[in-house]
Amino acid sequence: MSSKKGAKYCEDVELRRGPWTLEEDTLLIHYIARHGEGRWNHLARCSGLKRTGKSCRLRWLNYLKPDVKRGNLSLEEQFLILELHSKWGNRWSRIAQYLPGRTDNEIKNYWRTRVQKQARQLNVDSNSSVFRDVVRRYWMPRLLEKMSSAAAAAAAHPSLVNPNHPALPTPSHHPLQQQLDTTTSSASSFSQPNPSTTYNYHNCSTELPEFMFTDDSLDALGLATLPAPSSDCIASVDDWAMSGLWSMDELCQVRKQHEYGGGIFG
DNA sequence: AATCCACACAACCGCCTTGTT
DNA sequence: CAACAAGGCGGTTGTGTGGAT
Incomplete structure (x- = not known):
């Protein structure tokens, strides 16, 4: 079961926290461009990002997704x-x-x-x-x-x-x-x-x-x-x-x- | 110039729901 | 049906920045 693999991954890999770097953003964008959104734990494991699936999801949805509107609210x-x-x-x-x-x-x-x-x-x-x-x-x-x-x-x-x-x-x-x-x-x-x-x-x-x-x-x-x-x-x-x-x-x-x-x- | 403070926002945490085995 | 993990959501915290003193 992949979810168990995901849990193991979290135990084995020292996960990064805090602000995302440009390199991490680029990695995430490129991975999603190739494989699409979803399966966040799988993504976190396979993309090379030392982040949790949750963190990847949040970063994508709140910041990196192309249709996210920036700037002041009208x-x-x-x-x-x-x-x-x-x-x-x-x-x-x-x-x-x-x-x-x-x-x-x-x-x-x-x-x-x-x-x-x-x-x-x-x-x-x-x-x-x-x-x-x-x-x-x-x-x-x-x-x-x-x-x-x-x-x-x-x-x-x-x-x-x-x-x-x-x-x-x-x-x-x-x-x-x-x-x-x-x-x-x-x-x-x-x-x-x-x-x-x-x-x-x-x-x-x-x-x-x-x-x-x-x-x-x-x-x-x-x-x-x-x-x-x-x-x-x-x-x-x-x-x-x-x-x-x-x-x-x-x-x-x-x-x-x-x-x-x-x-x-x- | 240094320090303090308030603000904005990115990111994390914990809980809940849903789907899968 | 129970157990478990993933995903989603709301609350909270951390941090960078700009203005005031």
């Missing part, structure tokens, strides 16, 4: 993560199925470093209903606003659009906004998302599934009452998207607004 991707996390919680691999090219590890890291940071600043648990409410009522609508702003800016100054950044749709044609527009008038119902559906915001080639907005979330989206973040704290849409939603002042404003108003923090 506003649309951030929105989708928030939306899907609100439904499924920490089901990272499931969420990743809806963000082509993004790995569960990357999404998990985004959540921990960006989203949980916001929760800490609000002094709430990121898994609490309070924080989920904040995300739904404020964060997600703000992202929608920013997506529209970015699209408007791109439409007004097409020459300024970074050619490495895919163009965003114009505000009136933004798929998320369209979805919002078209579903506000009719009762929405949940349907299980279909993992085979690929969201492609950049060319708007696919429809967003109706599960994106529930009656609750539509209601929440209509409750965005905060003033826009001050212009001086947000240098640009990109900076804003990368640095988090609000400054500390604005976060305090959110808290106060709800403490005095007997809102969700009350």
Whole structure:
């Protein structure tokens, strides 16, 4: 049985740990190019890599695989993560199925470093209903606003659009906004998302599934009452998207607004 | 220039599920 | 049916890097 051989291999060979070297990466890429993915323990044994099968799998899936997308998450991707996390919680691999090219590890890291940071600043648990409410009522609508702003800016100054950044749709044609527009008038119902559906915001080639907005979330989206973040704290849409939603002042404003108003923090 | 600190992300660990013998 | 190993997943840790002091 090959699995027993795999276990023996782990005992016999002193396995390497820590960061992968260029040579190891090259070895793994070439081996997979020749033999394909899968059978990771067999791969680890036969490729000459002094790594566990698990380690090889992780390195390939999270880093070396050609369709892995590098770089900052777009506003649309951030929105989708928030939306899907609100439904499924920490089901990272499931969420990743809806963000082509993004790995569960990357999404998990985004959540921990960006989203949980916001929760800490609000002094709430990121898994609490309070924080989920904040995300739904404020964060997600703000992202929608920013997506529209970015699209408007791109439409007004097409020459300024970074050619490495895919163009965003114009505000009136933004798929998320369209979805919002078209579903506000009719009762929405949940349907299980279909993992085979690929969201492609950049060319708007696919429809967003109706599960994106529930009656609750539509209601929440209509409750965005905060003033826009001050212009001086947000240098640009990109900076804003990368640095988090609000400054500390604005976060305090959110808290106060709800403490005095007997809102969700009350 | 040196040190400290926060952040981002790659990598590891342990548990669970699934498939095979 | 039980035992075992592989693969997958989520949680956690380690480390490199850049900014602040």
